[in-house]
Amino acid sequence: MVKKGTLLYGGKAKTVYKSERPGCLVMEFRDDITAFDGGKKAVMKGKGRYNCCVSAFFFQMLEEKGVPTHFIRMLDDHTLLVRALSMIPLEIIIRNIAAGSLVRNFPFTEGQKIDPPLVVIDLKDDSRHDPMLNDDLILALDIVTEEELRTIKEMALHINEIVQEFLSEKGIILVDFKLEFGRTEGGIVVGDEISMDSMRLWDANTRQSLDKDVYRFDKGDVIAVYREVARQITRGKCEV
Ligand code: 5GP
Secondary structure (H helix, E strand, O other): OOOOEEEEOOOOOOEEEEEEEOOEEEEEEOOOEEEOOEEEEEEOOHHHHHHHHHHHHHHHHHHHHHOOOOOEEEEEEEEEEOOEEEEOEEEEEEEEEEOOHHHHHHHOOOEEEEEEEEEEEEEEHHOOOOOOOOOOHHHOOOOOOOOHHHHHHHHHHHHHHHHHHHHHOOOOEEEEEEEEEEEEOOEEEEEEOOOOOOOEEEEOOOOOOOOOHHHHHOOOOHHHHHHHHHHHHHHOOOOO
């Protein structure tokens, strides 16, 4: 068992520790749930486990399809061993259906299909409320090179195809989701998490929310929804 070392970074729902293995980190998914820049928060028993299992499941699926991620393996049901990355402070959001901030900020109608999918990139900076960027701003801020930006967008759209197809077979619509990327010596890889906290998911039949919107907008029993979605997604591969 790889032991967790000193605390490296404590986020709103995850904690990252050093590990005794060089180049590896321990990423712990906590039961904390937050929304609206941390303005709303709670602790929900089991939530860390569900998000950890779903993230591990998607990372494994992506690796099998040739998409590099930071995932190495699960250490326990709420902890991953991951490769240390130099994180790129961008939130890459892929949108297949109009919802959330897209509908709040632009004249789209909620539920409107977006084809081809939109890639929206926000600056990862809570103190500035993650402002939306464009390519010129990203390059002017020297966050990534033009080539890295192209790679990140291509990878994000490819991941969207993989995850969208998988979820649609489960009767779940991938409305939108957020990815984060980091650098290794070998190039750009997917980091952070892919979970109900970072995806917007709708039941294909009822269009009910199956993600953090349940918590954001008091739509029901968040933990029951997370448990059921995690069960559907990881069936047979990860005990939840
Ligand atoms: P929106 O811009 O509509 O609020 O979010 C679009 C998508 O990206 C949603 O699936 C949302 O969960 C995800 N997302 C946007 N910003 C963040 C963030 O700061 N943290 C997480 N975990 N997800 C985010």
